[in-house]
Amino acid sequence: MAREKPHLGTVQETLLIPLYARAVENRKEQALLRDTRAEEIVASIDYDFARFDAPSLTGALLRTRLFDRWVTEFLSVHPGGTVVEIGTGLNTRYERVDNGRARWFDLDLPDVIELRERFFTDSRRRTMIAASVTDDGWAADVASHSSGPYLFVAEAVLPYLHEPDVRQVFDLLGERFPGSLLALDTAGPGFFDTQDQHDALSKVAARMRWYCPDPAHPAGWRPGTEVVSSHTLTSLPDALIAELPPPPTSR
Ligand SMILES: C[S@@+](CC[C@H](N)C(=O)[O-])C[C@H]1O[C@@H](n2cnc3c(N)ncnc32)[C@H](O)[C@@H]1O
Known part of the structure; x- marks a missing residue:
């Protein structure tokens, strides 16, 4: 089958970096995560992915493992809860951590959803939404087709927005x-x-358009907002580190 060139806007193109990270990792014998679907998608897209070959792909994978863990923990407490992936790109978190009961929404800009529809389909529990996270129309869509509790997941998304837009997202969710x-x-x-x-x-x-010196800072934007948990790539939860394969040097 002929490979297709993606037609993506500037910020939308960034989704190809974590996608490629997961695809490359999947080929390894001892992988930080498995993602056969990412490997298939990369193989079917006509794009110079190899230029992303670099050490930081490991950071992207560790970040994804942390987000997977947060979603798994949420679903263990709320098995029928709702997960909304904001700026989902070609993410495959549903494939990795869905529990068979949760409601999922995958939201991204229209050109991304158009590309995503080539590889994923909606189902009774899973719905794609083409919208900017800053347009509040999507919130009504989500609210009318689901019930809480809600976990909103924005992996590698908010730093690409300007701070007033990030604040708008906090206000909208709040x-x-x-x-x-x-x-x-x-x-x-x-x-x-x-x-x-x-x-x-x-x-x-x-x-990136927004940086943040301390995660407590955005929590101060809205009264009642609190930081439940915070990690860096060098202070991942012990339980997550215990699940990872040994580093390549000792393999
Ligand atoms: C680095 S990619 C991350 C994709 C995905 N979360 C992942 O980890 O594989 C950034 C994503 O944010 C999306 N994005 C950027 N601005 C957005 C906006 N205003 N509304 C919705 N999605 C947005 C981009 O289209 C892109 O898919």
Whole structure:
């Protein structure tokens, strides 16, 4: 079958980096995670993925493992809860951690959802939504087709928005889904300031727009918001580290 060129906007193109990280990892004997679907998708897209070959792909995989763990923990407490992937890209978290009962939504910009529809289909419990996270129309869609508790997942998404838009997302979630959880990652100032030299991000045109020196900072934007848990790639939960394969040098 002929491979197709993706037609993606600037920030949308960044989804190809974590997708490629998961695809490459899946070929390894001892992998940080398994993702056969990512490998199939990469094989069917006409794009120079090899330019992303760089050490930071490991960081992207560890981040994904942490987000997978947060979703698994949420579903263990709320098996019939709702997971909303904000800026889902070609993420395959449902394939990795769905429990057979939860309601899932995969939200991203229209050109991403158009691409995503080539590889994924909606089902009774799983729905794609083409919208910007900053347009509140999607919230009504989610609310009318699900019930809580809600976990909103924004992996490698919010740093690409300007801070007023990130604040708008916090307000939207706080107002429309009070008491819900939001899993997000932030970029610190050091990472932000050196992004032009980043080994993968520098290969695309998109740049991060928001950095955050301390996760407690955005929690201060809305009264009642609290940080439940916070990790860096060098302070991952012990239980997660215990599940990882040994580092390559000792393999
Ligand atoms: C680095 S990719 C991460 C994709 C996915 N979360 C993953 O980890 O594989 C960033 C994603 O954020 C999406 N995104 C950026 N701005 C957005 C917006 N305003 N609304 C919805 N999605 C957005 C992009 O289209 C892209 O899919």
